[in-house]
Amino acid sequence: MRLTTKKLYTALSIAILLLAGSALWLMNSVLEESRRVDNTPRDTLIGLASQTNYELHQLIYGLVEFQRPDSEISKQQLLNRFDVLWSREITNSSGAMGRVFERLEGASETLSILRQTLRDTEEDIILLEKGDTSKARKLADRYQELVPRLQKISTSATYYATDLTAQLYEQFATVNYWTMILISLMLLTSLLVAIIIWNERRALKNLARHLEDRVEERTTDLKRANRLLKQEVQERKALEEKLIQAQKMEVIGQLTGGIAHDFNNLLAIIQGNAELLLDYVDDRDKKLVKPILRSSQRGSELTSRLLAFSRKQALRPEATDITDHVNSMTELLDRSLGETINIKLQTDANLWPALVDPGQLENALLNLAVNARHAMPNGGTLVIEAHNETLTNDPLIKSGQMSAGDYICLMVSDNGVGMSGEVKAHAFEPFFTTKEVGKGSGLGLSMVYGFVQQSGGAVDIESTLGKGTTVKMYFPRSELAPVTNPSEEDLNPSYLGNGETVLILEDDLGVLELADNLLHALNYKTISLQNPTEVLNVAQSGEKIDAILSDVILPGGQTGPEFFEKYSDMFQDIPIIFMSGYPAEVTVNDTNGQIWDTDRPLLNKPFRTSELAQQLHLALKRIY
Amino acid sequence: MKYKWSFAISLVYLAVTLINFGTANALEAPREQVILSITGKISQFNTNNTKVELDLPLLQQFNKKTIVTSTPWTDGNIRFEGVLIRDLLDTLQATGSQLKAFAINDYSVTIPIDDLRRYDVIIAFMRDGKLMSIRDKGPLWIIYPWNQNPELKTEVHHSRSIWQLNRLIVE
Numbered sequence: 001m002r003l004t005t006k007k008l009y010t011a012l013s014i015a016i017l018l019l020a021g022s023a024l025w026l027m028n029s030v031l032e033e034s035r036r037v038d039n040t041p042r043d044t045l046i047g048l049a050s051q052t053n054y055e056l057h058q059l060i061y062g063l064v065e066f067q068r069p070d071s072e073i074s075k076q077q078l079l080n081r082f083d084v085l086w087s088r089e090i091t092n093s094s095g096a097m098g099r100v101f102e103r104l105e106g107a108s109e110t111l112s113i114l115r116q117t118l119r120d121t122e123e124d125i126i127l128l129e130k131g132d133t134s135k136a137r138k139l140a141d142r143y144q145e146l147v148p149r150l151q152k153i154s155t156s157a158t159y160y161a162t163d164l165t166a167q168l169y170e171q172f173a174t175v176n177y178w179t180m181i182l183i184s185l186m187l188l189t190s191l192l193v194a195i196i197i198w199n200e201r202r203a204l205k206n207l208a209r210h211l212e213d214r215v216e217e218r219t220t221d222l223k224r225a226n227r228l229l230k231q232e233v234q235e236r237k238a239l240e241e242k243l244i245q246a247q248k249m250e251v252i253g254q255l256t257g258g259i260a261h262d263f264n265n266l267l268a269i270i271q272g273n274a275e276l277l278l279d280y281v282d283d284r285d286k287k288l289v290k291p292i293l294r295s296s297q298r299g300s301e302l303t304s305r306l307l308a309f310s311r312k313q314a315l316r317p318e319a320t321d322i323t324d325h326v327n328s329m330t331e332l333l334d335r336s337l338g339e340t341i342n343i344k345l346q347t348d349a350n351l352w353p354a355l356v357d358p359g360q361l362e363n364a365l366l367n368l369a370v371n372a373r374h375a376m377p378n379g380g381t382l383v384i385e386a387h388n389e390t391l392t393n394d395p396l397i398k399s400g401q402m403s404a405g406d407y408i409c410l411m412v413s414d415n416g417v418g419m420s421g422e423v424k425a426h427a428f429e430p431f432f433t434t435k436e437v438g439k440g441s442g443l444g445l446s447m448v449y450g451f452v453q454q455s456g457g458a459v460d461i462e463s464t465l466g467k468g469t470t471v472k473m474y475f476p477r478s479e480l481a482p483v484t485n486p487s488e489e490d491l492n493p494s495y496l497g498n499g500e501t502v503l504i505l506e507d508d509l510g511v512l513e514l515a516d517n518l519l520h521a522l523n524y525k526t527i528s529l530q531n532p533t534e535v536l537n538v539a540q541s542g543e544k545i546d547a548i549l550s551d552v553i554l555p556g557g558q559t560g561p562e563f564f565e566k567y568s569d570m571f572q573d574i575p576i577i578f579m580s581g582y583p584a585e586v587t588v589n590d591t592n593g594q595i596w597d598t599d600r601p602l603l604n605k606p607f608r609t610s611e612l613a614q615q616l617h618l619a620l621k622r623i624y
Numbered sequence: 625m626k627y628k629w630s631f632a633i634s635l636v637y638l639a640v641t642l643i644n645f646g647t648a649n650a651l652e653a654p655r656e657q658v659i660l661s662i663t664g665k666i667s668q669f670n671t672n673n674t675k676v677e678l679d680l681p682l683l684q685q686f687n688k689k690t691i692v693t694s695t696p697w698t699d700g701n702i703r704f705e706g707v708l709i710r711d712l713l714d715t716l717q718a719t720g721s722q723l724k725a726f727a728i729n730d731y732s733v734t735i736p737i738d739d740l741r742r743y744d745v746i747i748a749f750m751r752d753g754k755l756m757s758i759r760d761k762g763p764l765w766i767i768y769p770w771n772q773n774p775e776l777k778t779e780v781h782h783s784r785s786i787w788q789l790n791r792l793i794v795e
Contacts, residue, residue: 044696044779044783047783051731054729058729080728080729080758081729083757083758083759084758084788086758086759087758087759087760087761087787090759091761094697094699095695095696095697095699096696097697098697
């Protein structure tokens with residue numbers, strides 16, 4: 001393409017040069033020709049010939065006239081005519097004009113005859129006298145002879161001029177012909193040049209426009225990239241904050257959980273022994289034991305809340321219709337929050353069932369409502385909203401707090417005082433409170449946090465100072481339809497045993513003794529063991545065992561469920577109740593994740609006599 | 625020396641002419657053979673208050689102008705001496721736009737006054753220092769300065785170069 005264009009340009013340049021040369025040549029030849037023709041006396045030549053002719057006639061006429069007596073012609077005039085004719089002869093034979101004249105056919109000869117005649121007659125004419133008729137006639141006759149010759153020359157001059165004019169016209173015709181061709185070629189070339197220039201210009205324009213477009217496109221791209229980058233930086237920052245927050249909470253949770261676990265075991269012993277003591281001491285001493293019981297019970301409540309925060313409470317998640325629970329909570333909330341708080345419920349009609357412990361869900365709602373009430377001292381609106389959300393790319397997912405999937409989002413919003421960034425950063429930490437000392441435990445939001453996290457969801461706070469706070473809880477969607485709550489049987493402390501044998505496996509001697517004492521009090525026989533090997537020995541001895549009460553964590557690193565699963569042949573048909581002060585224990589090596597198998601009875605340490613009685617009663621009756 | 629004398633004579637003639645300009649009949653009457661007669665739109669006369677008749681001495685009273693040029697009718701360069709026609713016309717206070725010139729044989733041409741204003745066109749009476757006979761296209765010949773103005777070398781201007789001149793009519 002490029003080569004062809006180059007060749008075309010070269011060809012055009014050559015063509016233009018050739019055309020210009022031709023035009024120059026043409027113009028030059030036209031000029032030269034016209035100059036040649038102009039320099040050639042054509043009309044003057046005819047004039048010369050005819051004038052000579054005329055002067056000859058004048059002389060002849062003068063000679064004839066001079067003889068007449070009444071002639072008006074003087075001798076001088078006659079001589080003048082003679083001289084004039086003579087001057088013609090000189091004119092016709094000298095100068096450029098004379099040379100041209102002499103070339104005419106017969107001109108040279110005629111001129112020499114004329115010259116001779118003039119010389120021959122000069123004397124006669126000068127001496128001619130008036131009345132000398134014969135002499136005058138003789139002279140006139142002599143000159144008369146010249147007339148046809150001069151006439152012939154005049155004709156020749158005319159031919160010559162005509163011929164020259166014809167030549168000129170012929171030349172002009174040729175020139176005209178070539179001019180036509182040249183002009184056509186020039187027009188064609190101009191057209192080509194114009195087309196090329198137009199094309200080049202268009203190409204250039206296109207290029208410029210294309211470039212502009214590209215630049216604009218690029219700028220837009222860069223701007224977009226910049227915006228995305230900024231957005232990403234912001235997101236990353238937010239994510240990092242969330243991550244740090246999550247890690248912090250994790251650490252605090254572990255710490256809290258560890259303390260709470262050990263503390264719980266201590267409480268279990270205190271509470272159990274205090275309960276036993278209550279049966280043995282007299283009324284006076286009961287006054288001393290009861291505060292111990294109350295305190296240990298409060299301690300137990302505290303540790304359970306701490307465990308809740310550290311995601312180690314025993315949850316019984318089930319497919320739950322959140323709308324139902326929110327509705328049933330409304331009345332309670334209405335009453336407890338007071339008249340200044342307006343409650344608004346907004347739940348989606350097609351809300352998915354959530355996999356969550358309904359009791360804890362209500363507890364969490366209550367906690368959040370109380371916090372909201374606290375944030376709105378002058379009254380306001382509490383909005384409880386629930387809707388479905390499918391999360392794929394949320395910061396909560398990116399920060400690893402939950403995995404992508406379907407969630408039910410439960411939001412509790414107030415239009416109260418809101419939180420500062422500082423407060424927001426610590427809001428979930430246990431014992432962090434904005435309430436006056438002694439007014440709040442600082443465990444409300446912590447429990448909510450632990451509970452939601454343990455349920456496989458996540459919790460998030462959005463808050464603006466002066467505008468209000470929104471707490472969002474995400475619960476995983478349940479594939480099952482929500483179950484309608486079966487009416488739970490009341491915990492009845494009168495569930496006594498009928499002397500059935502209960503094998504107790506617990507490495508902590510205090511807890512073992514407690515359980516042993518409680519079971520005896522409930523009219524059960526017991527085999528108290530601290531070691532799984534002893535359990536196997538007992539089982540092999542063939543001793544009758546009606547039920548087993550086992551710790552979740554066993555010495556030697558294995559869990560209770562694992563142990564009994566392993567030797568399930570030996571313990572067929574024997575109901576097993578696990579007890580734990582640290583329910584996360586049960587999740588070790590459990591493929592079901594953090595969720596405790598609801599089919600298995602679990603006693604949370606420290607447990608009360610009534611709970612143990614009920615659990616055993618139900619287990620022996622095979623209600624589970 | 626000779627030149628000086630002619631110059632002196634010219635001065636005397638000029639003085640006489642200047643004195644004559646003061647009177648009604650400014651030009652002298654011719655004393656010798658008349659070689660040129662002028663009629664038409666002129667205001668100065670020397671004959672019958674109708675025309676100007678000039679003999680050679682009268683003509684020679686005017687400033688002499690020399691033109692060396694070739695002509696189509698002669699060989700080589702020729703030194704023509706004569707008077708500028710525009711000087712002549714100015715002296716006669718002519719007003720026309722063209723000049724009709726006649727030869728002894730009644731041949732005539734028309735010369736635009738414009739030619740005379742633009743170019744130094746003369747009525748020559750001498751050719752190479754000699755007076756001209758009729759045979760040599762004399763006694764008067766209108767000469768254009770062809771060599772000095774090549775653009776004048778055209779048939780039109782050649783045809784206006786009338787020889788054997790003896791009459792002028794200002795129109």
